[in-house]
Amino acid sequence: MATDRDTVLEAAVGVLSRRPTAHLDEIARAAGISRATLHRLFPGREALIREVGLLGLQRFAAALDTAAVEDGDAEAALRRLVDAAVPDAALCAFLAGENQLYDDDHVNALWDVQIDRLHALFLRGQQQGVFRIELSAAWLSEAFFDLIAGVGWAIQDGRLAPRDAAFSITELFLGGALRRHAAPNPPNPQHVRPAQRKPIPHE
Template sequence: MATDRDSILLAAGGLLSRQPAAAMDEIARAAGISRATLHRLFPGRERLLHEIGTYALSRMEAALDAAALDEGDPIDAVRRLADAIIPHAELVAFLSGEARLFEDDTITASWDRIDARVAALFLRGQQSGAFRIELPAAWLSEAFFDLLAGVGWAVQDGRLALRDGTRALTELFLGGAVRRD
């Protein structure tokens, strides 16, 4: 039987975002594979964490590309971003909780690129008058990703349906970020 690597990474990331100390046996069980298969695919916990982080960041980059952040109204771009990235909220939750990943220069560089792209969207929105100027664009980016991680955890815990994630994220975020005259 073929093993779907992406499904394993998703299952492992979902478990580890809530239980960072989960044993490899628990991770294998969550992914629906044997521990031997898990170790064959990912020789060691550190390698697995790195692979989940790399996968999460690649999914986030793809979501940013799909959202076309540089195009059109900045508020509409935030809504497009939320639509594109909500399916990956659990992976963002994993990244939020796995600080050791940021000791890895490639992970840090990828995250910095993503963060810079989103911060540029907020800066563009501030310059156009769409977003509040007293809140730094870099902080708006951080707040957006923190709320996104919160959506991921809420979906995992059954407090929020994934289909409601985009609306919850955009309404809460834009409610505080949009400039009011």
């Protein structure tokens, strides 16, 4: 029987990210433990949700570290971040959808640290000429995180294969976020000399 806290938290993520109002009995069953054991580990629903939120922030911070988002080319750093964050996309889905977390000052402070790092990545990318400057770095940060969360929901519901998640995120997000470089001006038809025809030989 699973009694490890992290194992129970992982099971809770699988339930709560899909059904935020799920009862503790359902979470206990998903974790393979009794309601009494769950209560011994977490004294109530509020405590459980807070622990799941803290786990999500911890994992996202670890993904930012693994991706070394402060280093090098911003597009390459973003691609590294996608690879690092996708395995915990369900936790991002939980963070995006659990309103109760917004009332916790400690959780909010940790969230601000992580979103500021993401914001700095997009701001650096704009300064490097990688990301579009008409879209604010703050909006790109929120949109990116919400896209990771959306992938978490899609994987859990069977609408997206886990192996396709990273590709789906990078192609969709970068398709809209990358700076569009102007194509070279086409030649002016008035300045193009007509092709010289070869004379037709007379027989």
